[in-house]
Amino acid sequence: MSARETILAAIRRAQVPQAPEPDLPSVATMAGEGAPDLERRFVEMLRQVGGSAVRLAGPEGMAEAVAAITAADVEPGADVVSCVPGLAVSTLTIGPDTSRAELDRIGLAVIPGRFGVAENAAVWVDEKDLPHRALPVVAEHLAIVLPKREIVADMHAAYRRLPRPLPGYGVFISGPSKTADIEQALVIGAQGPKSLVVLLV
Numbered sequence: 001m002s003a004r005e006t007i008l009a010a011i012r013r014a015q016v017p018q019a020p021e022p023d024l025p026s027v028a029t030m031a032g033e034g035a036p037d038l039e040r041r042f043v044e045m046l047r048q049v050g051g052s053a054v055r056l057a058g059p060e061g062m063a064e065a066v067a068a069i070t071a072a073d074v075e076p077g078a079d080v081v082s083c084v085p086g087l088a089v090s091t092l093t094i095g096p097d098t099s100r101a102e103l104d105r106i107g108l109a110v111i112p113g114r115f116g117v118a119e120n121a122a123v124w125v126d127e128k129d130l131p132h133r134a135l136p137v138v139a140e141h142l143a144i145v146l147p148k149r150e151i152v153a154d155m156h157a158a159y160r161r162l163p164r165p166l167p168g169y170g171v172f173i174s175g176p177s178k179t180a181d182i183e184q185a186l187v188i189g190a191q192g193p194k195s196l197v198v199l200l201v
Contacts (some may be wrong), residue, residue: 037189038118051175051195066199081093082109087145111130116151124158125173140194177194
């Protein structure tokens with residue numbers, strides 16, 4: 001037997017036999033009796049990944065919540081961009097061809113989220129809701145408006161919710177920008193927003 005045949009035979013013997021995929025339980029199943037409080041789970045996971053949530057009674061409280069975020073986090077002179085229908089708080093209007101210089105002025109972006117995921121606090125953002133694809137990553141601070149009823153249990157349910165066909169661009173956002181690539185030191189905001197607030201309406 002040649003060396004080649006010996007090696008190939010050893011590889012064939014080392015192959016792991018195929019096994020059926022496990023039937024992974026959803027968060028609802030793992031919770032036992034009754035449906036879990038998805039909103040509570042989402043808020044707790046969001047806190048763990050560095051974000052925060054503001055529970056609102058309805059859309060009418062959004063402007064006041066955004067004003068509070070602006071006062072607390074946004075530097076004087078920086079602009080606010082809102083692409084949430086009915087939330088007219090923008091101090092800058094942007095579009096697909098907005099210049100880099102104008103994008104650099106955005107202190108706070110307020111964007112709509114299509115749905116959230118309780119197990120990891122990820123929120124799906126669709127490019128159809130954004131005037132510029134870069135908006136969620138170029139803003140110093142980010143606020144996402146998410147209807148409470150649009151929180152699903154886990155990523156299995158989330159992928160079933162994705163639109164078909166998939167948009168040209170869409171992203172799951174969970175917490176502010178974070179990296180620990182350099183000496184395992186956690187840095188917030190190195191590659192995107194320094195903070196994320198989810199406004200639950």
